[in-house]
Amino acid sequence: RDSDGILLLYDVTNQESFDNITNWIESIYTFADDEVKVVLVGNKCDLPKQVTTKQGSELAKKYNIPFYEVSCKIGGGIDEIFQTLIDTILTTKTPIKKTNKVQLQYQPQPIVVKCC
Numbered sequence: 001r002d003s004d005g006i007l008l009l010y011d012v013t014n015q016e017s018f019d020n021i022t023n024w025i026e027s028i029y030t031f032a033d034d035e036v037k038v039v040l041v042g043n044k045c046d047l048p049k050q051v052t053t054k055q056g057s058e059l060a061k062k063y064n065i066p067f068y069e070v071s072c073k074i075g076g077g078i079d080e081i082f083q084t085l086i087d088t089i090l091t092t093k094t095p096i097k098k099t100n101k102v103q104l105q106y107q108p109q110p111i112v113v114k115c116c
Contacts, residue, residue, distance in 0.1 A: 005037040005085045010051070012042040012069065018051040018059075025063055037088045038065045041081055046071040 008024055011017040021040070028038060040060045042051060053069060060067030066084050070077035 004089045009041045012049045012051045015050045039085050040067045042069040045069040
């Protein structure tokens with residue numbers, strides 16, 4: 001409730017995770033604000049898949065929502081899904097110019113190994 005946007009993630013290496021997405025979408029449309037924006041995201045695309053890109057794409061088309069596959073582990077596609085969600089929310093909330101975009105920057109943190 002009172003959310004402007006929702007990133008709905010499933011694990012592409014886990015069919016059950018994908019199968020539960022329909023229930024989540026139905027819950028969102030039942031309990032969330034009518035204007036909430038949803039983006040469907042298949043995560044772990046760097047690993048062998050149990051859920052195909054086609055399955056994710058078809059589900060997104062069924063509900064008329066954007067679809068992406070990403071790898072949170074390697075950072076692939078993360079900026080794009082957040083930018084899509086932000087742009088969609090801002091476009092429906094207030095008129096914005098195309099030049100007004102939020103810039104996301106991913107900076108991996110160095111791994112620090114400390115001894116005793």
